Amino acid sequence: MNVIISSIDFIYNWGRSNSIWPMTFATSCCGIEMMQTSAANFDIARFGSEVFRATPRQADLLICAGTITHKMAPAMLKLYQQMPEPKYVIAMGACTCGGGMFTDSYSVVKGIDKVIPVDIYLPMCPPTPAALLDAIIKLQKKIRKETILNRKKYIDAHVSTLKLDEESEILIKDSGINIQYWGVSGDLSDEL
Amino acid sequence: MPNSERTRMKINIGPQHPSTHGVLRLVLELEGEIIKSCEPVIGYLHRGMEKMAENRTYLQYLPTVDRVDYLSGFFNSYAFCDAVENLAKIEVSKRTKYIRVLTLELNRLASHLLWLGTYMLDLGATTPLFYCFRDREIILHLFEELTGQRLMYNYYTFGGLRHEVSSDWLNKVKDFVKIMPSRINDYEGIITNNPIFVARAKGVGIISKNTALQYSMTGPNLRASGINVDFRKQKPYLVYGDIEFDTAVAQNGDCYDRYNVRIEEMRTCLKIISQCVDWLLVNQGEVLSTVKQHLLKVPEGEYISNVEAPRGLCSCYVKSDGSSNPYRVKWRTGSYYSVQILPKLLIVSMYPDLMTIFGSLDVILPEVDR
Amino acid sequence: MNFEALQNFDIQVIKQENSFDKIRVDKSNLVDLLSFLKNNAEFDFDTLLSLIAIDLKDSFELIYCVYSTKLNTQRQISVLLDRNLPKVNSIVDVYKSAYFDECEIYDLFGINFENNPDLKRLFMPKGWIGNPLRKDYIADDSRLAWNEVKNA
Numbered sequence: 001m002n003v004i005i006s007s008i009d010f011i012y013n014w015g016r017s018n019s020i021w022p023m024t025f026a027t028s029c030c031g032i033e034m035m036q037t038s039a040a041n042f043d044i045a046r047f048g049s050e051v052f053r054a055t056p057r058q059a060d061l062l063i064c065a066g067t068i069t070h071k072m073a074p075a076m077l078k079l080y081q082q083m084p085e086p087k088y089v090i091a092m093g094a095c096t097c098g099g100g101m102f103t104d105s106y107s108v109v110k111g112i113d114k115v116i117p118v119d120i121y122l123p124m125c126p127p128t129p130a131a132l133l134d135a136i137i138k139l140q141k142k143i144r145k146e147t148i149l150n151r152k153k154y155i156d157a158h159v160s161t162l163k164l165d166e167e168s169e170i171l172i173k174d175s176g177i178n179i180q181y182w183g184v185s186g187d188l189s190d191e192l
Numbered sequence: 193m194p195n196s197e198r199t200r201m202k203i204n205i206g207p208q209h210p211s212t213h214g215v216l217r218l219v220l221e222l223e224g225e226i227i228k229s230c231e232p233v234i235g236y237l238h239r240g241m242e243k244m245a246e247n248r249t250y251l252q253y254l255p256t257v258d259r260v261d262y263l264s265g266f267f268n269s270y271a272f273c274d275a276v277e278n279l280a281k282i283e284v285s286k287r288t289k290y291i292r293v294l295t296l297e298l299n300r301l302a303s304h305l306l307w308l309g310t311y312m313l314d315l316g317a318t319t320p321l322f323y324c325f326r327d328r329e330i331i332l333h334l335f336e337e338l339t340g341q342r343l344m345y346n347y348y349t350f351g352g353l354r355h356e357v358s359s360d361w362l363n364k365v366k367d368f369v370k371i372m373p374s375r376i377n378d379y380e381g382i383i384t385n386n387p388i389f390v391a392r393a394k395g396v397g398i399i400s401k402n403t404a405l406q407y408s409m410t411g412p413n414l415r416a417s418g419i420n421v422d423f424r425k426q427k428p429y430l431v432y433g434d435i436e437f438d439t440a441v442a443q444n445g446d447c448y449d450r451y452n453v454r455i456e457e458m459r460t461c462l463k464i465i466s467q468c469v470d471w472l473l474v475n476q477g478e479v480l481s482t483v484k485q486h487l488l489k490v491p492e493g494e495y496i497s498n499v500e501a502p503r504g505l506c507s508c509y510v511k512s513d514g515s516s517n518p519y520r521v522k523w524r525t526g527s528y529y530s531v532q533i534l535p536k537l538l539i540v541s542m543y544p545d546l547m548t549i550f551g552s553l554d555v556i557l558p559e560v561d562r
Numbered sequence: 563m564n565f566e567a568l569q570n571f572d573i574q575v576i577k578q579e580n581s582f583d584k585i586r587v588d589k590s591n592l593v594d595l596l597s598f599l600k601n602n603a604e605f606d607f608d609t610l611l612s613l614i615a616i617d618l619k620d621s622f623e624l625i626y627c628v629y630s631t632k633l634n635t636q637r638q639i640s641v642l643l644d645r646n647l648p649k650v651n652s653i654v655d656v657y658k659s660a661y662f663d664e665c666e667i668y669d670l671f672g673i674n675f676e677n678n679p680d681l682k683r684l685f686m687p688k689g690w691i692g693n694p695l696r697k698d699y700i701a702d703d704s705r706l707a708w709n710e711v712k713n714a
Contacts, residue, residue, distance in 0.1 A: 024210050028237060028558055029262040029343060031214075032306070039325035054210035071687045072215060072236040075207050101256060104247060105240035106694050106701035107686065126343055235685035243695055279580065405608045405631065408659035421631050493580030496627065509614050524612035532662045561685060
C-alpha cells in the first residue's frame with residue numbers, strides 16, 4: 001500500500017512545494033528585504049512564488065516580516081485563520097523569533113509562536129535576501145517529506161490555540177450603518 | 193434615484209494591505225465614489241522606542257536608533273550622535289564630517305529610489321520598480337562593503353566613526369556617480385510626460401501654503417508648495433556650509449510637483465556626493481573617536497538636534513541628568529504630520545485618488561508610531 | 563529676541579548651563595502668548611515644530627518648539643504642571659498640527675487637554691490601563707492571552 005502511496009505522494013508534494021504563493025504581510029524593516037527578494041537581483045519567482053497574493057483566501061504561506069505588537073496580534077491571528085489549509089508560516093527576523101531587539105519593551109509580543117504555530121524560524125536583523133531564499137528552500141524540503149495518508153496530523157499542527165478577544169479592533173461592531181455584501185448571502189458576521 | 197436608495201458605505205482599509213507603506217488603518221465612509229469622511233488609526237507598530245532609552249546606556253541605545261526610520265538609518269543615527277556630542281562637548285574632526293555627509297546623501301538617494309519604485313507600483317506601473325531596485329542594490333552593496341550591513345548600519349560613534357574609509361571604496365563611489373545621471377534621465381523619460389501619470393497626478397491633492405504651515409509640514413512636501421525651507425541651508429550643520437548645492441522648489445503643491453521636487457533632489461544628491469569624494473581623496477585626517485564609549489557619562493542638560501531627512505525634519509531631544517542612562521529621549525519625525533494632513537486632503541476627492549495622494553506624501557509607519 | 567514686548571504675559575526667561583534658553587510661562591497665559599507670537603509681525607512664529615512632555619519626579623513639564631520660516635528663528639516655551647492632576651488648555655485653535663501631539667501625550671502620560679475636540683488613545687490598544695511613559699509605570703497587563711505571566 002505504501003509503495004503506491006509513495007509515488008502519489010511524490011507527485012502531490014512536488015506540485016505543492018514548487019508553487020508556494022506567499023501573502024504580503026510586511027510590518028516593518030524585514031518587509032523591505034522581502035521586497036528586495038522579489039525584485040530582479042534575487043528573484044523569488046524562480047522558486048515558484050510567482051505572485052504575492054494580497055488576500056489570505058488565495059495564499060498558502062504567511063511570511064511574517066516585522067515586529068508584532070499587542071495591537072497588531074489579533075489582526076495577524078484573524079488573517080491566519082482565514083487562510084485555507086494546507087498553510088505554512090515563516091517567522092522572518094529576530095523580532096518574530098523571540099522578541100529580538102525589543103525584548104524589554106512594554107508593547108511587543110515576544111515571539112509570534114505565542115500566537116500562531118510556526119514552521120521555519122529565520123533569525124538575523126534583517127535577514128539578507130539570500131537567507132530568505134534559504135528558508136524557502138528548507139520549507140520546500142519539509143513539504144516534500146509529508147504524506148497524504150496522515151493529513152490530519154499536519155492539519156492539526158497548524159491550528160492556533162488562541163481565541164480572538166472580544167475587544168479586538170478589526171470590525172466596527174456597532175457602527176449603526178448598513179454594510180452591504182455583494183454576491184454572498186447568509187450571515188457573515190462571525191466569519192469576517 | 194430617490195434619496196432613500198442612497199446609503200453610505202463604511203469600509204475599512206485594514207492594517208494589512210498590498211500597498212507597501214506599512215500597517216496603517218483607514219476607516220472611510222464612501223458615498224458612491226466620493227469620500228465623505230476618513231479617520232486614520234495608528235499605533236500598530238508602537239514599539240516603545242522612547243521608553244527603551246531610559247533603561248539602556250548611551251552606547252546600548254545607539255544600535256536601536258537605526259530602527260526609528262529604517263530607510264534612512266544614517267539620519268537617525270546622526271541626530272542622536274549630534275545631540276550627545278553637543279551635550280558632552282565632544283569635538284569631531286573635519287574628515288569625519290565629510291564622510292558623514294557622503295553617507296547621508298547616499299542614503300537619501302537610496303530612500304528616494306525606493307519611494308519612486310513603490311509609488312509607481314501603487315499607481316499600476318510595474319516597470320520602474322525593477323529599475324529602481326536594481327540601482328538601490330548597487331548602493332546597498334557599497335554600504336555592505338563599508339559597514340557590513342545592508343540596512344541597519346550602526347556606523348557612527350560619539351565623536352567619530354567605527355573605522356576608516358579606503359580609497360578603493362571612494363573610487364567605486366566615483367564610478368557609481370558617473371553612471372547614475374543617465375539612469376535618472378531614463379526614469380524621467382518614461383514617467384514625467386506620460387499622459388496617464390499626468391492625468392492622474394496633476395491638480396490632485398493640493399496643499400496650499402497656509403495649510404502646509406498650519407499642519408507643520410517639512411521637507412519635500414513643504415517645498416512643493418512654494419515655501420523654500422531646507423534645514424541644510426537655514427541652519428547649516430556638518431559641512432553643508434562649504435558645499436555648493438541648490439534646493440528644489442515648486443509652485444503648485446499637487447502630487448505632480450512633489451514628484452518633481454524629489455527627482456531634483458536625487459540630482460542634488462549626486463552633486464554633493466561628487467564634491468565630497470573629491471575632497472576626501474585629497475585630504476587626510478583622524479576618524480576614530482578618542483572617547484571611551486561604554487563609560488560615557490554625559491553632564492546634566494538638554495539639547496535638540498535638527499536633521500533634514502528624506503521625509504522632513506527629524507529632530508531628537510535628549511535630556512540627561514548626569515548618569516550613564518538618558519533621562520528622556522523624544523523623536524520628532526516628518527511622517528507623523530503627513531498622516532495628520534491626510535484626512536483633510538481626502539475629504540474633497542474621489543476614491544481612486546486615495547493611493548495617488550497617500551503615495552506622494554511618502555509616509556513610513558515606524559516613524560509615525562516609533 | 564525682544565523680550566520687553568512680552569512682559570504683559572508674565573514670562574520668565576530661564577537660562578541654564580549646557581541647555582537652550584526657555585521662556586517659562588504660567589499655564590493660564592499660554593494660549594494668549596502663543597497666539598500673540600503667531601500673529602505679531604515682529605515675531606511671526608508660524609509653525610509648531612514639536613511638543614515635548616517630560617516627567618520630572620514632582621511635576622510635569624511641557625515644551626512647545628515654535629519656528630518662524632521667514633525670520634529663521636526657533637524658540638522653546640515651557641509650562642510646568644501639577645503631578646497629581648495635570649491639565650492645561652489645548653492649542654488646537656492656534657496650530658492645527660497640535661492635535662496628534664496632544665492625543666499622544668494624553669495616551670502616554672495622562673495629561674488632560676481641555677477644549678480639545680476629540681481626545682482619545684492613539685498608540686495603545688483601546689482597553690489599555692495605565693500611562694506607559696510615566697516613571698512609575700510597571701509593565702504588566704495580565705489580561706492579554708499571550709502574556710508570559712499567564713502562560714507560565
